Amino acid sequence: MESVGGRVTLCNARGVTPTLAVVLVGEDPASEVYVRNKGKKAAQLGIATRDHRLPDATTTEALLAVVATLNADPEVDGILVQLPLPGHVDEQAVLLAVDPAKDVDGFHPANLGRLVIGSPVFIPCTPQGCMLLLESAGVDPAGKRALVIGRSTIVGKPVAQLLVAAHATVTIAHSRTVDLPAEVARAEIVIAAVGRPRFVQGEWLAQGATVIDVGINRLPTGKLCGDVAFDSARERVGAITPVPGGVGPMTIACLMGNVVLAAERRAKIV
Numbered sequence: 001m002e003s004v005g006g007r008v009t010l011c012n013a014r015g016v017t018p019t020l021a022v023v024l025v026g027e028d029p030a031s032e033v034y035v036r037n038k039g040k041k042a043a044q045l046g047i048a049t050r051d052h053r054l055p056d057a058t059t060t061e062a063l064l065a066v067v068a069t070l071n072a073d074p075e076v077d078g079i080l081v082q083l084p085l086p087g088h089v090d091e092q093a094v095l096l097a098v099d100p101a102k103d104v105d106g107f108h109p110a111n112l113g114r115l116v117i118g119s120p121v122f123i124p125c126t127p128q129g130c131m132l133l134l135e136s137a138g139v140d141p142a143g144k145r146a147l148v149i150g151r152s153t154i155v156g157k158p159v160a161q162l163l164v165a166a167h168a169t170v171t172i173a174h175s176r177t178v179d180l181p182a183e184v185a186r187a188e189i190v191i192a193a194v195g196r197p198r199f200v201q202g203e204w205l206a207q208g209a210t211v212i213d214v215g216i217n218r219l220p221t222g223k224l225c226g227d228v229a230f231d232s233a234r235e236r237v238g239a240i241t242p243v244p245g246g247v248g249p250m251t252i253a254c255l256m257g258n259v260v261l262a263a264e265r266r267a268k269i270v
């Protein structure tokens, strides 16, 4: 398959510059880092970015007006509203307002629904990155017991759908799961997306399991760590992703792929 850079060149030949609009509300430090990394990667690939930085006090109505302007702008291919939004903003209303054809995060119900029925267009970036990491590790989910820890709309639910589509037997664990260590012990593939530092203990894992750690947590020392206790886990597992440097860069790569897909659709390449 053509690389993302090559696909950008093909768009350019049709007079289209793939363009991503990023909307960041407030000053969440983690979001600032994500948005900066997205901007850097886009620049490397020839994808244009337009940053819309709005104050923390921005109302739902004001944010909806920004989204409406971006929806109507023919040069904007992808719209990314960085989450989390401040508590007073109606997040559902904002995600629903994004034109599904520009929804490069894949969070609009139209895109999540397409994923469930097996006819996806924009697949959420972190779940897509998890699947590519499994593929690159040579792990085929077909017939395997996969455990997803966490039931968020951004990661847990969509990655579970992708694993089912790839023929895994999938369990979703969450805060009310009664015996998490027993669920982890049974799993051949573990996707950890809980947002709690070193929550999954290495001793819980089955010998030879494949572990994808989606968590990015900051310890009081300032150091970043995942949801899985890496040092004890690596003794047992077949493969495990590091934090930082594992899922994060894959998420950004998948976002760039989605922006280029939106541009290819505008350029009538696909």
Ligand code: GUN
Pocket: 080, 081, 082, 083, 084, 105, 125, 126, 154, 251
């Ligand atoms: N916040 C954390 N991850 C994501 C993501 O993939 N997309 C958006 N929009 N916000 C996020």
